[in-house]
Amino acid sequence: MKLKGTQILFKVLEQEKVDTIFGYPGGAVLDIYDELYKTRLRHILVRHEQGAVHAADGYARASGQVGVCLVTSGPGATNTVTGIATANMDSIPMVVFTGQVSTALIGNDAFQECDITGITRPCTKHNFLVRNIEDLTETIRKAFWIARSGRPGPVLVDLPKNVMAAETEFNPEPPKRRKMDVAYEPVPETYEEILRMIQEAERPVLMIGGGIILGGASSELTAFARKLRLPVTGTLMGLGAFPGTDPLWLGMVGMHGTYYANMAVCNTDLLIIIGARCDDRVTSKIDCFASGAKIIHVDVDESSIEKNVAVDLALVSDAKRALGHMNRMIEDRHFEINTRKREDWLNRITDWKHQEPLMYEQDDRIIKPQYVIEKLYELTKGEAIITTEVGQNQMWAAQFYHFDRPHTFISSGGLGTMGYGLPAAIGAQCALPDKLVVDIAGDGSIQMNIQEMATAVQYNLPVKVVLLNNGFLGMVRQWQELFYEKRYSQTDMTYQPDFVKLAEAYGWVGLRTDSPAEVADMLKQGMNTPRPVLMDFRVDREEGVYPMVRPGAGISEMTLFPRKKCV
Amino acid sequence: MERKEHIISLLVKNAPDVLARIAGALGGKGYNIESLCVNATADYNVSKIVLTTRGNLATLNRIEKLLNKLIDVIQVDVVNPDRFVEKELTLAKIKIAEEFRSKIAVDIDSYKWKVVWLNGDYLILEVTADKDEMDQILQHLSELGMVEYTRTGTIVIER
Ligand SMILES: Cc1ncc(C[n+]2csc(CCOP(=O)(O)OP(=O)(O)O)c2C)c(N)n1
Numbered sequence: 001m002k003l004k005g006t007q008i009l010f011k012v013l014e015q016e017k018v019d020t021i022f023g024y025p026g027g028a029v030l031d032i033y034d035e036l037y038k039t040r041l042r043h044i045l046v047r048h049e050q051g052a053v054h055a056a057d058g059y060a061r062a063s064g065q066v067g068v069c070l071v072t073s074g075p076g077a078t079n080t081v082t083g084i085a086t087a088n089m090d091s092i093p094m095v096v097f098t099g100q101v102s103t104a105l106i107g108n109d110a111f112q113e114c115d116i117t118g119i120t121r122p123c124t125k126h127n128f129l130v131r132n133i134e135d136l137t138e139t140i141r142k143a144f145w146i147a148r149s150g151r152p153g154p155v156l157v158d159l160p161k162n163v164m165a166a167e168t169e170f171n172p173e174p175p176k177r178r179k180m181d182v183a184y185e186p187v188p189e190t191y192e193e194i195l196r197m198i199q200e201a202e203r204p205v206l207m208i209g210g211g212i213i214l215g216g217a218s219s220e221l222t223a224f225a226r227k228l229r230l231p232v233t234g235t236l237m238g239l240g241a242f243p244g245t246d247p248l249w250l251g252m253v254g255m256h257g258t259y260y261a262n263m264a265v266c267n268t269d270l271l272i273i274i275g276a277r278c279d280d281r282v283t284s285k286i287d288c289f290a291s292g293a294k295i296i297h298v299d300v301d302e303s304s305i306e307k308n309v310a311v312d313l314a315l316v317s318d319a320k321r322a323l324g325h326m327n328r329m330i331e332d333r334h335f336e337i338n339t340r341k342r343e344d345w346l347n348r349i350t351d352w353k354h355q356e357p358l359m360y361e362q363d364d365r366i367i368k369p370q371y372v373i374e375k376l377y378e379l380t381k382g383e384a385i386i387t388t389e390v391g392q393n394q395m396w397a398a399q400f401y402h403f404d405r406p407h408t409f410i411s412s413g414g415l416g417t418m419g420y421g422l423p424a425a426i427g428a429q430c431a432l433p434d435k436l437v438v439d440i441a442g443d444g445s446i447q448m449n450i451q452e453m454a455t456a457v458q459y460n461l462p463v464k465v466v467l468l469n470n471g472f473l474g475m476v477r478q479w480q481e482l483f484y485e486k487r488y489s490q491t492d493m494t495y496q497p498d499f500v501k502l503a504e505a506y507g508w509v510g511l512r513t514d515s516p517a518e519v520a521d522m523l524k525q526g527m528n529t530p531r532p533v534l535m536d537f538r539v540d541r542e543e544g545v546y547p548m549v550r551p552g553a554g555i556s557e558m559t560l561f562p563r564k565k566c567v
Numbered sequence: 568m569e570r571k572e573h574i575i576s577l578l579v580k581n582a583p584d585v586l587a588r589i590a591g592a593l594g595g596k597g598y599n600i601e602s603l604c605v606n607a608t609a610d611y612n613v614s615k616i617v618l619t620t621r622g623n624l625a626t627l628n629r630i631e632k633l634l635n636k637l638i639d640v641i642q643v644d645v646v647n648p649d650r651f652v653e654k655e656l657t658l659a660k661i662k663i664a665e666e667f668r669s670k671i672a673v674d675i676d677s678y679k680w681k682v683v684w685l686n687g688d689y690l691i692l693e694v695t696a697d698k699d700e701m702d703q704i705l706q707h708l709s710e711l712g713m714v715e716y717t718r719t720g721t722i723v724i725e726r
Binding site for chain 2: 303
């Protein structure tokens with residue numbers, strides 16, 4: 001069967017079971033968009049290419065499928081870079097198709113030519129420039145395979161105009177591929193060793209990251225931790241991988257982690273890290289991170305192990321297989337832990353928890369941002385899909401909303417990209433049309449991709465924005481407060497649009513309050529409106545996120561919530 | 568900390584941007600490539616790259632893992648010098664000065680260097696040696712009127 005490049009693209013997308021793509025047309029992709037017109041594939045027309053990539057990313061995180069984008073050459077392609085880097089840092093499976101000028105023009109500085117494979121080489125898992133029509137089918141298939149396999153990530157495929165217009169024989173049979181990680185079949189002794197170390201440990205802690213969610217290993221992890229009565233903490237990316245309401249859950253670890261999670265990690269004698277790369281926001285000063293402990297690290301990506309933290313035992317494996325295997329070993333034999341010692345340890349953690357819980361001080365005149373999230377949690381019974389922007393809003397969401405299931409907390413962890421939350425919510429809502437999807441936002445971040453409000457309206461996506469409006473670039477302001485003697489250099493954003501009017505202009509419902517008494521009702525009203533709603537909560541302008549590990553300090557040296565009224 | 572030289576031998580896809588990926592992966596993380604040799608293997612689709620870099624063992628480990636992650640890299644071998652033969656090649660241009668003429672002739676003979684080009688004023692030598700030896704030879708030649716040289720990176724092959 002002879003097909004044109006443009007036809008092959010959509011044939012392969014169909015074979016890869018892609019049902020939605022996010023994109024924006026332009027000169028170099030006119031032929032592709034013309035072919036799209038003839039298919040039944042759902043295309044979401046965004047208002048900025050960065051929005052397309054974040055939406056595809058949100059779609060991927062909510063559904064576990066590969067997110068797909070299509071944009072034009074030159075500026076269309078360069079506009080995707082922040083989104084691609086965001087997905088790359090958080091290992092999100094994604095394929096981005098960019099248009100390119102004809103191969104004969106490449107290198108000539110042609111109109112809207114840009115070396116996008118060169119630009120994105122360091123921020124993609126891999127990328128391709130398709131130079132020959134004969135390579136097209138195989139390249140697209142390979143792009144999906146690379147995006148999904150091992151440690152997932154974004155793959156960019158650059159499609160020159162003439163290649164897409166050319167014809168070639170299409171082979172509808174996808175080739176059989178080995179799974180990328182079979183090379184790392186771990187030896188049974190390693191599992192034995194891990195279980196033995198857990199058995200011998202007096203104060204073990206399990207620390208999990210996004211790898212559990214990406215690897216679909218949440219139920220295995222939950223069974224494992226419960227069977228062995230292991231307290232569990234997680235990185236920002238790990239939220240939802242273990243039930244946030246389970247008594248074994250300690251909350252988040254790291255710079256804005258809970259007091260008890262950080263204390264547990266500091267006092268543990270065995271830290272088991274699964275699917276986390278241990279960046280500096282997690283470890284803080286590396287010498288103080290689980291310093292007395294033995295460390296086990298399980299990850300699919302060999303290069304994540306021993307990158308920051310020296311380990312005693314490394315296992316290169318996907319989390320699902322490793323945990324599944326160990327769960328069976330525990331079941332098959334009489335496996336005992338020292339219950340008394342374990343309960344002592346868990347009690348000690350509970351004491352830390354009582355001593356210093358996550359807290360804030362409620363006020364009856366001014367809205368506390370944490371209170372808004374607490375109410376949101378109550379009202380949604382923890383069932384909403386939460387996306388976040390970046391900054392204080394993101395940390396409060398991580399602290400005060402509790403995530404019981406994977407794929408329900410969607411946030412830019414590694415890159416910390418402001419402007420991520422709204423397009424990601426749109427993408428998540430496309431994947432899960434029946435779920436309540438809420439972007440917890442700050443007034444700075446939301447303005448970075450505010451244009452996507454139009455996209456939500458066009459496609460009837462009833463996403464909600466809970467805007468914690470402090471009129472500041474809050475997180476930066478907090479650092480200036482703590483470390484720069486309150487010199488608020490360029491962080492005051494009092495000049496802002498009237499968000500309610502803006503919402504209405506876009507065809508959203510806009511709501512506003514500055515009264516704590518109205519918070520619950522306004523949330524209720526917002527959640528019950530079957531349309532996109534922006535809720536502008538005028539919150540305490542100078543509230544801070546606590547606990548906080550100061551930069552350069554060890555994670556046990558936390559600045560705790562400043563209790564003003566407490567005795 | 569010890570910053571030893573390490574030799575890494577790679578088999579990679581022979582394609583336009585593969586070297587850029589390798590250089591980018593290492594350079595982007597702050598690792599320097601000190602010497603580099605690339606050419607196609609018997610299979611034209613596959614190139615062999617030998618590169619040298621400096622660092623402690625942890626660095627070497629990280630570099631190896633980074634390279635292994637690249638899709639176009641087929642194989643990564645950290646070269647154990649005890650199991651490999653290692654050579655470099657230099658072309659050295661020497662201005663023939665009267666006072667060194669006989670000394671050069673003697674050296675060419677005893678070290679079995681090859682004269683690959685010659686006129687009345689200059690000669691060009693082809694020299695192969697391992698790295699340390701090459702350092703010494705170049706020092707020696709510079710004292711005998713060497714005006715310019717081109718030196719390849721290290722190449723290796725397993726014994
Ligand atoms: C694209 C981008 N630019 C700059 C930053 C640096 N930054 C991190 S948090 C933050 C403030 C965010 O302010 P806002 O969205 O209002 O949220 P808040 O912290 O007030 O909740 C800034 C500027 C960033 N993370 N991303």
